[in-house]
Amino acid sequence: MSELTRRQFLKVTGLSLVGSSLALMGFSPGEALAEVREYKLTRATETRNTCPYCSVACGILMYGLGDGAKNALPSIFHIEGDPDHPVNRGTLCPKGAGLIDFVHSASRLKYPEYRAPGSDAWQRITWDDALDRISKLLKQDRDANFIAKTPDGLTVNRWLSTGMLAASASSNEAGYITQKVARSLGLLGFDNQARV
């Protein structure tokens, strides 16, 4: 079996070419070896993902460039349907087919922003500030409007003044956790984003 591995896993070098079929048959690898100096290795990636738009969850392939180095930003230059994906078999709807413009949009939301009541300007805030503010407001609203029992004494534990729309492109497991979080708060107005 060692023979097998040795032949199946080979490294191509200038030295190995000198003993190859090409050289032994009287052809010269010299030009090929010289030509190599003019070329440069460039690295591209193909990354599987799920379209973020709707609950059909089409598979996509994102084509990117970049050497994977920490200081170089990878750039996505093309997105298409994943032909191997059982849901969409390489196809995409017009919205999905335009995903590349979504990725590179100048007005794409990349971080939390806050617009104070009465103001016309958005200001950037940190994720911590955003989550603190959201949880405070949710708690305030829930404390004020939570209904534990109906007037005739029936236990309902519901919270009707807030609704929740969860994301698409979630796995079953993420959907399960979302459901647990929403229902344990007593939320009834709840949907998993599907038809946008």
Place this chain on the structure above:
Amino acid sequence: MAQRILEPGEIETLAQRSIPRVRIPARTAVFARRAARLRHLGARAGIGDYLRFLAVLVDAQHATLQDLSVPVPTPAHIQGSTEHGMPPLQPAVWPRGDAWFETLRILGEALAAHADFPAAVAQTVSRIRRASRDWIEGQADALLQSGDEAVDAAAAPLVMASLQVHWAAYAASFAAEKVSPLDVPGVCPLCGTQPVASVVYAQPPYQGYRYLHCALCATEWHMVRVQCTRCGAVGKSIAYQSATLGANPENDGSAAQSAVRAETCEECHGYRKVLYQEKDPGVEPVADDLASLNLDLLLGERGYHRASGNPLLWQPDGN
């Protein structure tokens, strides 16, 4: 233009239901396409004279295959292989008989008839002609990875080319839908040989699918994209590297246009090339793999290993 209204049930009928898993080589096309591609690439590649030499060899393969009759596997043999999950045309099991010696002689003559090749070509041909059958059989076993003699790298392309003609003929007797898949995606479902490279086709019904191309029988089989064809790794360990000209190929967009890329894997540090028909409609696995030798050299310098060799270019054992 008037919209056509589909009747109930028509969408299901028109939609392609499943990925075509296997592409069987066509006797009339497999070597003809390869020879034409070798000539085309021979005009510009660094090893152009070797590619033009191989074009003559592949022409002879094409001519020999046209009226070659071979014994085809019986239904009982195919069923037996299927039951055990084995490829039916595995070289270690499937008897290759004596007929291929005649093919080897014909291919040798075709090469010897060309006076403008280097003298070593004629010498190799006559060396094979004088060689004992045992030696030739030993070489065939070594090339098909069922023997342990050292490969004679000069004779190897010629011996392999003869075997290819016969295995392509065996493979051509199969119908694609009758080929049972193996549980190992990295080897040919018909003969168990490792692929030379893979192709992502641009034409329906194969559009967007990646097929591995068998180095021996030229059968092609589907394998999911963005997955190492050697170790099966997926995700971030897979990258596509190409050899590009230009001062700044990553920024001027030329890196995105390459028709030949190496699918490199950081798990096993191996690679196999992927050809994109969308970028160049003429791509042919054996020919384009050879013509992109510069990519192999660049990757070799970075420590990447080829997952398997090219059937028409052999390196001495031990490399």
